Amino acid sequence: MTRLRIVVAGAGGRMGAANIRAVAAHPGVELVGALDRPGAAALGKDAGMLIGLETLGVTLTDDTEAALSGADAIIDFTAPAASVALAQAAARHGLVHIIGTTGCSEADDAAIAAAGAAGARIVKSGNFSPGVVTLAALVEKAARALADYDVEVLEMHHNQKVDAPSGTALMLGEAAAKGRHIALKDHSVRVRDGHTGPREVGSIGFATLRGGNVIGDHTVILAGASERIELSHRAQDRSIFANGAVRAALWAKAQPPGFYSMADVLGLND
Numbered sequence: 174m175t176r177l178r179i180v181v182a183g184a185g186g187r188m189g190a191a192n193i194r195a196v197a198a199h200p201g202v203e204l205v206g207a208l209d210r211p212g213a214a215a216l217g218k219d220a221g222m223l224i225g226l227e228t229l230g231v232t233l234t235d236d237t238e239a240a241l242s243g244a245d246a247i248i249d250f251t252a253p254a255a256s257v258a259l260a261q262a263a264a265r266h267g268l269v270h271i272i273g274t275t276g277c278s279e280a281d282d283a284a285i286a287a288a289g290a291a292g293a294r295i296v297k298s299g300n301f302s303p304g305v306v307t308l309a310a311l312v313e314k315a316a317r318a319l320a321d322y323d324v325e326v327l328e329m330h331h332n333q334k335v336d337a338p339s340g341t342a343l344m345l346g347e348a349a350a351k352g353r354h355i356a357l358k359d360h361s362v363r364v365r366d367g368h369t370g371p372r373e374v375g376s377i378g379f380a381t382l383r384g385g386n387v388i389g390d391h392t393v394i395l396a397g398a399s400e401r402i403e404l405s406h407r408a409q410d411r412s413i414f415a416n417g418a419v420r421a422a423l424w425a426k427a428q429p430p431g432f433y434s435m436a437d438v439l440g441l442n443d
């Protein structure tokens with residue numbers, strides 16, 4: 174059987190290493206390219222060296238067009254501007270584009286969705302762990318069933334994370350909002366400081382913690398008058414995200430061009 178030919182973008186980053194490792198270990202895919210930004214320290218190195226393996230024969234480059242020639246799919250955990258540019262390249266080349274990048278603006282998301290309409294097969298998720306995607310489905314149900322409970326989303330990540338709230342926290346907030354048939358953007362409280370007054374009824378609150386090397390902890394609290402439900406996920410290794418991304422790439426190859434979620438990959442929307 175032909176293997177899916179994958180380019181890892183952001184190859185010199187934390188998730189880049191996890192993605193190279195996951196691609197190298199999966200029998201159904203092969204690494205054919207490794208991209209990083211112009212000027213990145215890892216350019217010119219072999220991708221295998223970044224993960225302490227033998228050489229893989231793939232050198233990190235900043236030449237997107239060269240890296241994508243002969244590829245079927247991009248796994249991209251980078252930064253919003255890079256993901257928008259790669260989505261447009263994926264549309265031009267008719268590629269699968271798996272996007273884990275968080276912190277995208279509404280305009281970034283619109284440009285990425287447009288690339289899906291223009292020929293790319295895009296799967297974008299704030300979290301590629303099947304456990305988190307399942308948690309989101311549970312949160313949606315709980316928020317619907319406990320319609321008058323206060324929903325708060327708490328997240329903690331390592332001290333190098335640059336965006337807040339995390340993509341996962343926003344995904345869980347969206348799930349709660351969906352359960353309540355409301356738009357998250359009209360009901361979210363992303364920061365509290367000073368004399369805030371009492372909590373607004375029906376709002377969905379976010380709290381962000383940063384420290385150490387925490388990979389990613391998320392808890393959704395549903396607080397009622399006399400009880401509190403807490404739905405939590407703790408990531409113990411970045412391989413859960415990388416393996417989910419490889420799974421999404423293999424799934425997306427068999428789909429028509431478009432914009433998909435990890436819930437689609439897991440069949441939760443069937």
Ligand SMILES: NC(=O)C1=CN([C@@H]2O[C@H](COP(=O)(O)OP(=O)(O)OC[C@H]3O[C@@H](n4cnc5c(N)ncnc54)[C@H](OP(=O)(O)O)[C@@H]3O)[C@@H](O)[C@H]2O)C=CC1
Binds near residue numbers: 182255
């Ligand atoms: N959806 C999910 O399941 C997960 C999502 N993430 C998200 O993935 C993203 C990356 O996380 P992480 O690996 O920890 O971050 P890192 O900073 O370790 O890695 C990001 C990589 O992307 C590169 N990069 C940055 N800007 C550009 C650009 N404009 N063009 C090309 N490459 C670029 C960086 O290069 P340089 O270092 O040289 O700047 C670096 O190699 C974040 O948005 C994070 O939130 C993380 C884990 C799971």
Ligand SMILES: O=C(O)C1=N[C@H](C(=O)O)C[C@H](O)C1
Binds near residue numbers: 338388
């Ligand atoms: O930046 C990270 O590290 C992570 N980012 C994603 C997010 O923003 O939710 C996923 C995971 O929690 C790790």
